Each structure stands twice: as C-alpha cells, then as structure tokens.
Amino acid sequence: MDDMERWMQRLASMPAAFRSVALLQLLRIEQEGAFSGLVGGAPAVAQGGRGRSGAAAASSAATAGEEAEDGADDEEPGGGRQAGPQLKDPRDRRAVTEIVNGTTRWRRRLDFTLTALCGRPLAELDPPLAALLRMGLYELAEMKTPAHVINEYVELAKRVMHRGAGAVANATLRNVVRGMEAGTLPQPPAPAKGMTLVQAADALALGASHPTWMVQGWLQQYGPAATMALLQRNNVRPSFALRLAPGSSAEETCQRLAELGAKARPSRFLPQEFIVVEEGMQALLASGLVQRGEAQVQDEAAGLVVALLDPQQGEHILDACAAPGGKTLFVAARMQGRGSIVAMDAASSRLAALRETVRRQGYSSCVRMLARDLRRYAREAAAAGEAAATGRGAAGDTQGEAAAADGGGEGGDQPRAAAAAAQRQQQYEWRGPPFDRVLVDAPCSGTGVLAKRADLRWRRTPQQVEQLVALQAQLLDAAASLVAPGGLLVYSTCSIERAENEDQVAAFLARHDGVFALQPPPAAAGLPADCLSGDGCLTMLPHVHGTDGAFAARLRRAG
Numbered sequence: 009m010d011d012m013e014r015w016m017q018r019l020a021s022m023p024a025a026f027r028s029v030a031l032l033q034l035l036r037i038e039q040e041g042a043f044s045g046l047v048g049g050a051p052a053v054a055q056g057g058r059g060r061s062g063a064a065a066a067s068s069a070a071t072a073g074e075e076a077e078d079g080a081d082d083e084e085p086g087g088g089r090q091a092g093p094q095l096k097d098p099r100d101r102r103a104v105t106e107i108v109n110g111t112t113r114w115r116r117r118l119d120f121t122l123t124a125l126c127g128r129p130l131a132e133l134d135p136p137l138a139a140l141l142r143m144g145l146y147e148l149a150e151m152k153t154p155a156h157v158i159n160e161y162v163e164l165a166k167r168v169m170h171r172g173a174g175a176v177a178n179a180t181l182r183n184v185v186r187g188m189e190a191g192t193l194p195q196p197p198a199p200a201k202g203m204t205l206v207q208a209a210d211a212l213a214l215g216a217s218h219p220t221w222m223v224q225g226w227l228q229q230y231g232p233a234a235t236m237a238l239l240q241r242n243n244v245r246p247s248f249a250l251r252l253a254p255g256s257s258a259e260e261t262c263q264r265l266a267e268l269g270a271k272a273r274p275s276r277f278l279p280q281e282f283i284v285v286e287e288g289m290q291a292l293l294a295s296g297l298v299q300r301g302e303a304q305v306q307d308e309a310a311g312l313v314v315a316l317l318d319p320q321q322g323e324h325i326l327d328a329c330a331a332p333g334g335k336t337l338f339v340a341a342r343m344q345g346r347g348s349i350v351a352m353d354a355a356s357s358r359l360a361a362l363r364e365t366v367r368r369q370g371y372s373s374c375v376r377m378l379a380r381d382l383r384r385y386a387r388e389a390a391a392a393g394e395a396a397a398t399g400r401g402a403a404g405d406t407q408g409e410a411a412a413a414d415g416g417g418e419g420g421d422q423p424r425a426a427a428a429a430a431q432r433q434q435q436y437e438w439r440g441p442p443f444d445r446v447l448v449d450a451p452c453s454g455t456g457v458l459a460k461r462a463d464l465r466w467r468r469t470p471q472q473v474e475q476l477v478a479l480q481a482q483l484l485d486a487a488a489s490l491v492a493p494g495g496l497l498v499y500s501t502c503s504i505e506r507a508e509n510e511d512q513v514a515a516f517l518a519r520h521d522g523v524f525a526l527q528p529p530p531a532a533a534g535l536p537a538d539c540l541s542g543d544g545c546l547t548m549l550p551h552v553h554g555t556d557g558a559f560a561a562r563l564r565r566a567g
C-alpha cells in the first residue's frame with residue numbers, strides 16, 4: 009500500500025465529519041479524476057476580500073464520475089455518491105459542497121497565496137497537507153470561519169499524516185490569519201498596460217484562478233472585456249435549469265416550487281418547457297419532482313440545441329453521441345414519442361442508464377439504444393450500401409441494426425426477445441441509415457460549463473483540445489454519410505472555443521462543398537434572435553446569456 013492509499017484509507021475510516029469528508033473528496037478528485045457535480049460559491053479572494061457568508065450553495069455534496077473525453081452536459085447536482093463516510097446533516101453536506109467546490113475552483117489562486125506564506129511550492133508538499141492548507145485558507149479567507157478552525161486543521165493533519173504536518177498546517181494558517189488582519193495577504197499582479205498578451209493572460213488567469221492558456225485563447229477570441237466577464241461568471245455559483253415533462257405548466261410549477269421554498273422562473277429562451285431555479289435546488293430535489301419524472305435537470309443551452317434540430321413527428325432521427333441522454337429525451341418529447349430515434353454512443357455503460365429512463369418516461373417504442381462508435385457504424389453502413397448495389401451480401405448488418413441492437417434486458421430468452429423485436433418492428437419502421445436528421449453532440453473541451461464543473465479547467469490541456477478537434481471532424485464526416493438527401497445534420501458542443509465550433513464547421517463545409525450548406529433555423533423553431541449568430545448558428549455564452557456555453561450549427565444536405 010502506498011502513502012496515498014494509506015492516507016485515503018485513514019480518512020475513509022474516520023467518523024464522518026465535514027472537513028475529513030471534504031479532504032477525502034479533494035484527494036479523490038486529484039488522484040482518481042472523480043469529479044463533483046457540486047454547486048459552489050464566489051469567494052472573496054477574487055473580489056477584493058468581500059466574502060460571502062459560509063452559508064453554502066444549495067446542493068448536495070454528492071460526487072459523480074465523469075469520463076475524461078466527454079464534454080460536460082446536463083450535469084445533475086446530487087448524482088451518484090461515493091463510498092466513504094456519509095454525512096447525515098444537510099448543513100454538513102452543504103459545507104462539503106462549498107469547501108470542495110471552492111477549493112477546486114480557486115486552486116491556482118489559493119496556491120499562489122500559500123506558496124508565498126509557506127515559502128515553497130505546494131507541489132513539494134504531500135498531497136493531503138497541500139489540500140488541507142487550501143481548505144484552511146478557503147475557510148478562513150472566503151467563508152470567514154473564525155480563526156479557531158485552525159485547531160481542527162492541525163488535528164486533521166496529525167491524524168491523517170503525522171505531527172510534522174500538523175506543525176506546518178499550524179504555522180501556515182496562522183500566517184494567513186495574521187496576513188488577513190494586517191491586510192498583507194499576497195495579491196497577484198493585476199494586468200497592466202504594456203503587458204504582452206501572454207503576460208496579461210497570465211495575470212488575469214492567476215487572479216481569476218484559470219489556466220493561462222485558456223485565458224490567452226479567450227483574450228484573442230473575445231477580447232479583454234468579454235474575457236473578464238466570462239472569468240467572473242465561471243467563478244460564481246451557477247443556477248440550474250429544469251426541463252418539465254410534456255404537459256406541465258412552467259408558471260404552475262414555479263408556484264408549486266415557491267411553496268416548497270425554492271425560487272424558480274420560466275426560462276427566457278424556452279418558456280414553455282424549461283424553468284430556471286434561482287434558489288432552493290436542495291428543497292426542489294428533496295421534493296421528489298425530479299425522481300417522479302415531472303422534471304429533469306437540463307441546461308437551457310442544451311434545450312436550445314434540440315430546438316435548433318427541430319425534430320418533427322414521424323421522422324427517423326440519429327442522436328449519434330447520445331449518452332447520458334438529456335437531448336435524446338427532449339427530442340422524444342418534442343416528437344411526442346412518434347417517430348424513431350436511434351440513440352448511439354461509443355460508451356455502452358453510459359447508455360445503460362438512458363435505457364432505464366427511456367422506459368420510465370414511456371418512450372421505449374420510440375427510442376432504440378445502440379452502443380457503437382459512430383465512425384465504425386458509418387463505415388459499415390457504407391460497406392452495406394456498396395454490397396447492396398453490387399448484389400453481394402453486406403459485411404455488417406447496419407440496416408435494421410437499431411432494432412436488433414437493443415436487447416433492453418430481454419437477453420437469455422431468445423425466441424421471446426425475437427418475437428418482441430418483430431412486434432416492435434411492425435409498429436415502427438426500425439431501420440438504419442439514411443436518417444432525416446442527425447445530431448452530433450460531440451465530445452468537447454466543455455469550456456462552456458466551467459461554472460458547473462469546478463475541476464474541468466485543471467483537467468483540460470491544449471493538446472486535448474487539438475485531439476478533440478480531430479475527433480470531432482471524424483465524427484462529423486461519419487455522420488454526414490448517414491444523412492438522407494435533403495436531410496439535416498446538427499453539430500453541437502458545450503465548448504466556447506472557436507476551433508471546436510466555427511472553425512470546425514467551416515472546415516467541414518470546405519470538405520463537403522456543394523453537398524452540405526449552413527442553414528439558419530426556420531422561424532417556426534422559435535429560437536430567440538439573441539441566441540443566434542449572423543449565419544444562424546446557436547451561440548450561447550455564459551457571460552452573455554447566463555446559461556451554459558454551447559454552440560450548434562444546422563447543416564442541410566443537398567436534396
């Protein structure tokens with residue numbers, strides 16, 4: 009057993025207390041990439057020392073795993089829980105949320121202060137000690153917890169590690185308190201005239217606790233004023249939106265939520281179908297509204313992607329990167345369950361949960377799950393098409409595959425399963441390509457959702473963005489071959505990077521010149537004008553629209 013395992017085991021076996029639980033979560037995020045769909049707060053370090061109170065954001069302290077390559081979409085606060093000490097008191101769970109989220113989001117800025125105070129880079133300290141110091145600084149400076157909390161951190165350091173760690177925690181955190189009292193806590197340099205782009209990006213990035221490369225890209229793409237607004241937006245507690253089940257009234261739901269102590273309003277962008285919860289998410293989750301299927305957590309920007317797709321009843325639709333399935337379900341709702349949707353994803357484990365939700369929401373006869381790499385599926389479809397044209401048998405069985413692929417828990421009893429599949433096939437014409445509409449909600453950097461994904465800014469690298477751009481191009485080309493003549497291809501991301509959005513679409517159009525063309529949405533799709541760019545692409549920016557960032561383009565195939 010290595011040191012890290014030992015420290016984590018000690019923490020996991022301690023009686024549940026919110027600081028030890030928070031420390032364990034922070035170590036898991038660092039070690040295992042386990043991420044938190046946590047709702048956090050805006051700390052005062054970045055606001056000239058004006059702290060919010062310790063009353064933490066309304067959310068659970070649950071953590072949810074996330075696959076590294078995915079763009080972040082439709083994050084559900086209060087997702088899966090991890091093994092380890094469980095806290096019963098909601099106030100303790102909120103404190104964990106606040107500390108883990110804030111410490112993760114503000115890590116770079118906290119490290120700057122702590123490095124100056126303890127005289128060496130935090131990377132040289134053992135991970136639990138570094139995490140404890142960040143937590144301590146965050147509590148003292150941002151949550152305004154009184155100085156006696158230092159004793160808690162010293163004891164925790166001794167129990168998890170050794171006496172020496174306790175001594176470092178004591179000395180450093182007492183320096184923090186002295187610095188706060190004297191107004192001498194180290195401040196990062198402000199951006200100034202005459203700085204190069206990289207220097208300005210570095211100063212801004214340090215002050216707002218983001219990676220420099222990200223900020224540099226935004227300065228070039230959006231300019232200084234918008235970049236500063238975006239940085240600020242990424243560091244405040246995000247609001248969450250809910251998509252209501254078909255038939256529910258947004259106004260009535262908001263009234264019901266007010267009675268439960270939550271504050272909600274109909275969405276400005278999709279007022280019939282979405283509401284925005286401004287306060288009381290915890291009360292809302294506790295009310296069972298989501299569990300009963302009356303609403304589901306989904307950002308308005310994700311909803312607008314489906315509005316741009318504008319699915320029609322009776323159509324045959326491919327949702328090519330479907331998991332976890334938020335958009336698939338909205339497409340099914342918009343089609344009132346009439347038509348056929350193939351929900352494909354390369355990650356079969358992520359499709360499993362969607363299958364269950366599809367069943368619960370009554371869309372089983374309309375949605376089929378298909379665990380498949382889109383690129384392979386398109387290759388097989390092309391081979392099958394060629395074989396059909398030359399009269400030879402096809403290598404793969406893409407035609408009709410959607411019906412066959414969805415075992416849906418019927419495995420084992422083959423004759424019954426076959427009969428059920430045949431019956432379904434009679435009811436709906438399950439088939440493979442071509443599709444009337446194809447949605448490629450591509451894996452992306454997720455830079456549009458940094459407010460909700462506190463750790464994402466630290467996990468992304470410029471190299472990853474390059475790899476994602478290459479993958480997105482492959483997925484787009486694969487999807488293009490599956491669109492029926494005259495059909496529609498919608499490409500979307502939850503990134504705000506030009507390389508993944510506008511440039512990606514421009515390169516696609518150049519490769520498919522004369523076959524695909526950009527097409528603005530029809531007025532009947534009901535997209536507000538301020539969500540669309542000049543060429544009709546959906547362009548949602550967190551600091552402009554107050555939603556997740558998202559991009560989507562409608563690409564019409566020639567008839």
Ligand SMILES: C[S@@+](CC[C@H](N)C(=O)[O-])C[C@H]1O[C@@H](n2cnc3c(N)ncnc32)[C@H](O)[C@@H]1O
Nearest residue numbers: 329330331332333334335354355381382449451
């Ligand atoms: C941004 S997420 C999709 C979110 C989803 N549309 C929703 O609204 O819930 C991107 C998805 O693409 C999937 N993916 C990545 N590479 C793929 C491939 N080659 N073929 C199909 N799906 C892929 C990932 O597994 C991931 O689930």
